[in-house]
Amino acid sequence: MTKPIDICYSHGFNNEHESEALSGALPIGQFNPQKCAYGLYAEQFSSTAFTAPRHENRRTWMYRIRPSISMGDYSAIDKGLLRTAPLSGKPCPPNVMRWNAQPIADTPTDFIDGLITVAANGDAKTQIGIGIHLYSANKDMGNRYFCNADGELLFVPQQGELIARTELGLLHVKPGEIMVIPRGIKFQIEPTNEPIRGYLCENYGAPFTLPERGPVGANGFANQRDFYYPTAWFEDKEQASGLVTKFCGELYQAELDHSPFDVVAWVGNSAPYKYDLSRFNVINAVSFDHPDPSIFTVLTSPSETQGTANMDFVIFPPRWMVAENTFRPPWYHRNVMSEFMGLVHGVYDAKEKGFEPGGMSLHNCMTPHGPEAEVFEKASSAELTPQKYENTLAFMFESRYVIAPTEYALNSTTRQKDYLGCWGNLKKHFDGKA
Template sequence: MKTTQNTLQYMTGFGNEFETEALSGALPTGQFSPQKCTYKLYAEQISSTAFTAPRAKNRRTWTYRMRPSVVTGGDFVAIDKGLIRTSPGTDLNCPPNVLRWSSLPLDRSTGDFVDGLTTIAVSGDARAQIGLGIHVYRADRGMGKKVFYCADGEMLIVPQQGAILAHTELGRLHVVPGEILVIPRGLKFRIELPDGPVRGYVCENYGAPLELPERGPVGANGFANDRDFQYPVAWFEENDEEHTLVVKFCGELYQTTLDHSPFDVVAWVGNSAPYKYDLARYNVINTVSFDHPDPSIFTVLTSPSDTLGVANLDFVVFPPRWMVAENTFRPPWFHRNIMSEFMGLIRGTYDAKGKGFEPGGMSLHNCMTPHGPEATVFEKASNTELKPERYENTLAFMFESRYVITPTRFAMESECRQRDYSKCWTGIKKNFDGNP
């Protein structure tokens, strides 16, 4: 087995047309598919948008590899999908209740990244390429010679505990809690664990690829900056040992056996590639006068839908930040809205929730389901002296979608579901007395 011996290296810039080669001259000059490739490689294009998508939206990458991906050990065969579920078909009605879960435990028998995928909720329709799936991943070992790709959607991975090392067809990315990893639809990868057991969240985006939101009146700066997104450089294995390839396709898992490593891309050029982003680099925009802004002002990435301004998926982050609003109820206000909100906590506390929302935990507030600060939070925020305050020990996020998000049977029946969640508002009482 031969492996390129470069240290982890990254290129920067969101959605750029990158070119990178692990061997000098592996990239053809002036064309993508020459009659014969250098080093006797094969040219293969990977497209994560339609061929005819507008130039600004078009995503594709040309790879130059030892074998084309069509070389497999034969037909894929169906395997047990464990606790992985895909929309439609969760076999449950979706209640309009507020829902919250404690963190799923990290067991020693969890297995690898794929073994430990547990679906919490889904929306839309993967076959129609709308909506999303929300999973928790847990793993106590690396994938070794198992390789995975998801044909149903792009994967947004949010580590909560432990670092992951992603080996992909286009290179390697080391990702720690506080960073995110995005892997395009259909790209092969394996997850190794450099520092022991891991846990985190996955949003499987069935819809349009994630992109940076427009800044609008904010202007040229603020939010996430293109330069801070990191892409891998070319890296390959020349490995003719047996590998297992697992595929998620139309909600089911299938596998086949390869007689080689699929990480044999010697060079690539294009703009559809895995990337990571450090959430600490997100430039928060917040109010400096009054009223709490809509959560959309904290959007890092968005998957647009066919309705302008209404997202298939928004990835929203609530990082450390200053709160300075005057004469204002500073936490998020009580509200009902058309979007469905799934929240998770990476570390610390979230300002609108009490002790029940812990790192690794989750909550779901669906379309038009009323929610807002808990009773104790409301009392404190209503009566505290308003001084500039730094929210330091916090990093929460939200997957927000135009589609109703349906919890799975596992999520509804899990011991981690907090069945008394709604009681956190029972302390809110009527204060009205007719006097101004």
């Protein structure tokens, strides 16, 4: 493990960036000259179709010591508890479900070996839906590198800081921040000074983008200027290495005789990035009624149906509650979207007991849910003075597709079999009077 490192970033979201580790490594005025500076190879990396509309098109030109095809053949390896949609096995029950935090392994475990799939939907081969995983690690990856051809990866750290070493540079990420690594980018995850644990959304669908602000106007939510991209950084190492690639739900490994982190310069808009969730500008009710959680959307993966997401990433951060004559916690509800929730730290206002940091819950399409009985009773009679929710950070992966738990998640010892009991004391208050 290493100490955290200082990193210089370029700013923006889905904008064109350029970075070079050696002066003059980037071509001027063109992308693919007959001969690149320093004897480098030009390689285009595209994470959308070539002919995608300009505002949706994502590609990056890399100038590297060796092209990516300088590698051995792939061979299948054991995928452990990693799974991919469509899931096979047990049917998906409509029950509400909740789990305690997954413990970190006592034995030396790197990021790849520590991946556990807890739920998924859609079909990775048709680029629809998501996979939801837990990650944990207590050691670095050594000479192993990882690449995911099935989807882009959204990291939500819950415990411990990490260094993400990628083809395009380094990112230092800690709880309270998120990181996205595009489909197909090679990377390593390294704990800094303690074991790491967190949530991982594998997005098979359209790449994440910022949601539209609509009537909110030009300001609010997440701002482009607060998304950080790495500067170019490279290794010129000749060493025996293994590139592990996730492809069509399986893991394969190819042998290399060098480090794949040999990109000396790059330019484009498909690159890893991170975002500090404390910079999210919360929009909330200042008159009455609890608003829809969509106002807390940080990133969205749109579907072909406008307004209905393949996946929304929603957060519940520190914020003021000032609504008058209002039941302030989330209302009881059933809805067409399916909701997977996690807790980074603190207490979530609708679930004051049993929902612990590192834990998770699943409320699927049309499954009823809402605040636990004790929260309802307290909120129904609370004095409605302005109140600030502090030291809390919960999030939700919300999808238009039913989120099916894996067999591992259904049978896990961390599953709370008595979760439904938190609503068991709901009282009948009806008295027939106006």
